[in-house]
Amino acid sequence: LPGKKVLIVYAHQEPKSLNGSLKNVTVEELSKQGCSVTVSDLYAMQFEPRATRNDIVGCLHNSEKFNYGVEVREAYKRGDLSSDVIEEQKKVQEADLLIFQFPLYWLSMPAIMKGWMDRVLVEGFAHQFPNCYNSGYLKNKLALFSFTTGGSQEMYTKGGISGDIRYALWPMQHGIMHYCGVKVLAPHICFAPESVSEEERKEMLLAWAQRLKTLWKEKPIDCSPEWYFK
Amino acid sequence: LPGKKVLIVYAHQEPKSLNGSLKNVTVEELSKQGCSVTVSDLYAMQFEPRATRNDIVGCLHNSEKFNYGVEVREAYKRGDLSSDVIEEQKKVQEADLLIFQFPLYWLSMPAIMKGWMDRVLVEGFAHQFPNCYNSGYLKNKLALFSFTTGGSQEMYTKGGISGDIRYALWPMQHGIMHYCGVKVLAPHICFAPESVSEEERKEMLLAWAQRLKTLWKEKPIDCSPEWYFK
Numbered sequence: 001l002p003g004k005k006v007l008i009v010y011a012h013q014e015p016k017s018l019n020g021s022l023k024n025v026t027v028e029e030l031s032k033q034g035c036s037v038t039v040s041d042l043y044a045m046q047f048e049p050r051a052t053r054n055d056i057v058g059c060l061h062n063s064e065k066f067n068y069g070v071e072v073r074e075a076y077k078r079g080d081l082s083s084d085v086i087e088e089q090k091k092v093q094e095a096d097l098l099i100f101q102f103p104l105y106w107l108s109m110p111a112i113m114k115g116w117m118d119r120v121l122v123e124g125f126a127h128q129f130p131n132c133y134n135s136g137y138l139k140n141k142l143a144l145f146s147f148t149t150g151g152s153q154e155m156y157t158k159g160g161i162s163g164d165i166r167y168a169l170w171p172m173q174h175g176i177m178h179y180c181g182v183k184v185l186a187p188h189i190c191f192a193p194e195s196v197s198e199e200e201r202k203e204m205l206l207a208w209a210q211r212l213k214t215l216w217k218e219k220p221i222d223c224s225p226e227w228y229f230k
Numbered sequence: 231l232p233g234k235k236v237l238i239v240y241a242h243q244e245p246k247s248l249n250g251s252l253k254n255v256t257v258e259e260l261s262k263q264g265c266s267v268t269v270s271d272l273y274a275m276q277f278e279p280r281a282t283r284n285d286i287v288g289c290l291h292n293s294e295k296f297n298y299g300v301e302v303r304e305a306y307k308r309g310d311l312s313s314d315v316i317e318e319q320k321k322v323q324e325a326d327l328l329i330f331q332f333p334l335y336w337l338s339m340p341a342i343m344k345g346w347m348d349r350v351l352v353e354g355f356a357h358q359f360p361n362c363y364n365s366g367y368l369k370n371k372l373a374l375f376s377f378t379t380g381g382s383q384e385m386y387t388k389g390g391i392s393g394d395i396r397y398a399l400w401p402m403q404h405g406i407m408h409y410c411g412v413k414v415l416a417p418h419i420c421f422a423p424e425s426v427s428e429e430e431r432k433e434m435l436l437a438w439a440q441r442l443k444t445l446w447k448e449k450p451i452d453c454s455p456e457w458y459f460k
Contacts (some may be wrong), residue, residue, distance in 0.1 A: 013282060014296040049279040049341035052243060066244040067424075069380070107405030108338060111279035111348050115341030117386030133391060150299070161363060162409075163455055175398065194297075217242050225393055229459050 001216040002034030007095035011042045011102040011113040018193045018201055023101045025205055026146075029212040038091050042112045048084065049115020055082045073123040081122065088120040097215075098143040098182065100172075101119055102152070107168040119178050126180040136181025142220065143177040145169065146188040146208070153191040165189060166228045174223055183220035231446040232264030237325035241272045241332040241343040248378055248423045248431055253331045255435055256376075259442040268321050271281070272342045279345020280316065285312045303353040311352065317352040326446075328373040328412065330402075334380070337398040347406050356410040366411025372450065373407040375399065376418040383421040395419060398457045404453055413450035 012019035030037050040047070051068050053060070060066065061074040065085055075081045081089075092098065102113050106134065109117070121127070127136045149156065149165075156165035165187075173184045188211065190204045221227055238256055242249035253269065260267050270277070281298050282410050283290070286305040290296065305311045311319075322328065339347070351357070357366045379386065379395075386395035395417075403414045418441065420434045451457055 016295045043280070043282065046280075049345060050273070050276075051335070051342070052273065056349030065246045065248070067272055068243055073399070105281070105348050106344075106351075106409075107401035108344065111341045112281070114336075114338065114344045115279060118335050118341050121336075158455070163400065163404065167397070167459070168405065170393065170397050171337035171401065174393065179336075179392075204258075208274060210425060225388075225397075229397070 004030075004033075004035045004096045005094050006030050006035050006037045006097045006099060007091045008037065008039045008099045008101055009042065009113065009116055010039055011100075011110045013043045017103075018190060018204065019101055019103055021205055022146060022148075022190070025209050026099060026101070026212065029209050033212075038095070040088060040091065040116070042116060044146065045084075045183065046114060047112055049112050049118070051115070051118050054117060055085055057082060069123060070120075076122045076124045085119050085122070089118065089122070089125055092120065092126075092141075094136065096141060098141060098177075099146055100143065101146045103148045104168070107162065115179060121176065121180055132179050132181070134181060134230055136179060139181030139183075141182045142185055143173070143182045144185040144188065144215075145172055148190045148193050150194070151192060152195065156191070164228075170228045173221075174228065178223045183216050184223050185215070186221055234260075234263075234265045234326045234446065235324050236260050236265050236267045236327045236329060237321045238267065238269045238329045239272065239343065239346055239400055240269055240386065241330075241340045243273045246331075248420060249333055251435055252376060252420070252438055254369045255439050256329060256331070256442065259439050263442075268325070270318060270321065270346070272346060275314075277342055277346060279342050281345070281348050285315055285349060286310060287312060299353060302349075303355070306352045306354045315349050315352070317351070318346065319355055322350065322368065322371075324355075326371060328371060328407075330373070331376045331451055332407075334398070337392065339402065347369055351406065351410055362409050362411070364411060366409060369411030369413075371412045372415055373403075373412045374415040374418065374445075375402055378420045378423050380424070381422060382425065386421070394458075400458045403451075404458065407451045414453050415445070415448050416451055 008023055014020060029036050055067060056071050056075040057080045060073055102109055126138050131137060152161055154160050155162045158164045161167045169187060178185050193201050240252055240253045244250060283296060286301050287310045291301055291304040291396060332339055352355050356368050361367060381392055384390050385392045388394045407414050418438060423431050
C-alpha cells in the first residue's frame with residue numbers, strides 16, 4: 001500500500017541464500033507498491049545479541065546488583081540506551097509492518113535475532129505491564145514471520161517428529177509480538193528449500209511475491225491458544 | 231551421585247542474582263555429593279552467540295555460497311571448528327547431566343544461551359538425521375532447564391495470559407535436547423522472584439538444594455506432545 005512503512009529484520013549470513021532472495025523479493029515488491037522499506041541486516045550489521053551493561057550509557061540505576069530489565073527500563077526513560085538499540089527502536093516506531101526473515105534454528109530464531117528481541121523491545125518502549133497483549137505499546141503495527149526450515153512439512157505436523165510448526169510459533173508470535181500489542185499475519189514458511197530442486201525454490205520465491213501483492217488485505221490471525229494448539 | 235559429571239550452562243549478568251545463587255547452590259550441593267561440576271558462565275566468558283563464518287577455521291567447503299549448517303558439519307569432521315565451540319563440545323561430551331540456568335526472556339532463553347545451542351550442537355556431534363530424538367548422539371545424557379520468570383505462576387497457566395509454561399518448554403526441551411537424544415528431567419521454575427520477599431527467595435534456594443539431593447533418582451519426563459499440550 002502506498003505510504004506504508006515496512007521494517008524487515010533479516011538474519012542470514014549469505015546474500016545468495018533463499019532467505020536473502022526472499023528478503024530481496026520483499027524489498028522489490030513492497031517498494032513497487034509505494035511502501036517505504038527499511039532492512040536491518042543483522043549479520044551484516046554484526047548486531048550484538050548479548051544483553052549486557054553496555055546497553056546502558058553512563059551510570060547505572062543500581063550498580064550494586066545489576067538487573068538488566070530494570071536498568072534498560074530506566075535507561076530508556078532517560079534516553080540513555082546504547083545507540084544501536086535506539087536506532088532499532090526508531091525503525092520499529094516508524095514501521096506499520098515488521099517482517100522477520102530467517103532460517104529456523106532449533107524450532108526458534110537464530111540467536112542474533114533473539115538478541116534483537118531481547119535488546120530492542122524494552123519495557124516502556126514496547127510494553128509496560130499491564131499494558132501488554134491487546135494494550136501493548138506497539139498496538140497499531142503488524143508482524144509477519146517468514147522463515148525456512150531444514151525439515152520437511154510432514155515433520156512439522158501434529159503427528160510428525162517435530163510437532164505442529166505452530167507450537168514453535170507460540171513463543172515468537174504470541175510471547176513476543178502479541179505481548180507488545182502487535183497483530184500477527186499468518187506466517188510464511190518455506191519447507192526444506194535445501195532438499196528441493198532449483199525450480200521449486202524459484203516457485204517458492206514466486207509464491208511469496210504473489211502473497212505480497214495482496215498482503216495489506218490480509219486479516220491478522222486470531223492469536224489465541226486455540227490457533228496454536230486447537 | 232559420586233563420579234557423575236555435570237555441566238552447568240549459566241546465563242546471568244549478575245553473580246548476586248537469584249540465578250547466580252541457584253547456580254552456586256547447584257555447584258555446592260552436587261560437589262558435596264562427589265560429582266564433578268563444570269560451569270560455562272556465558273556472560274563472563276563473553277560467549278559469542280552469532281553463527282558466522284568465524285566458527286570455521288581455515289578454508290570453507292563452499293566459499294561461493296555460505297551455508298552455516300553444511301560448513302560447521304564439515305568443519306566438525308575435519309576438526310576445524312573454532313576453539314570456543316570445541317571447548318564447549320568437550321564439556322558436553324564428558325557430562326552426564328546438563329543444567330541450563332537462566333532467566334526466561336520472551337518465553338525462551340536469553341540470546342546468549344540460544345547462541346550456545348546454535349553453535350555447539352553441531353550436526354555430526356550432537357545429531358545426524360535420522361540419528362535424532364531417541365537415537366540422537368547425546369543419548370546417554372540428561373538435561374534440566376532451571377529458570378526464573380518475570381511473571382507470576384498464574385500468568386503461565388493454561389488459561390493465563392502467557393499460556394501454560396510447558397508451551398514455552400517445547401522448543402527448548404523437545405526441539406533441542408530431545409532432538410539430540412538427551413533425556414529431560416522436570417524443569418525447575420522459580421516464578422517471579424523479583425516480586426516476592428527476601429525470605430521467599432531464600433525458600434526458593436532451599437527448595438532447589440532439596441531437590442538436588444535426590445536428583446539422580448528422578449525419572450525423565452515423557453517428552454511427548456502430550457506432556458506439553460495434553
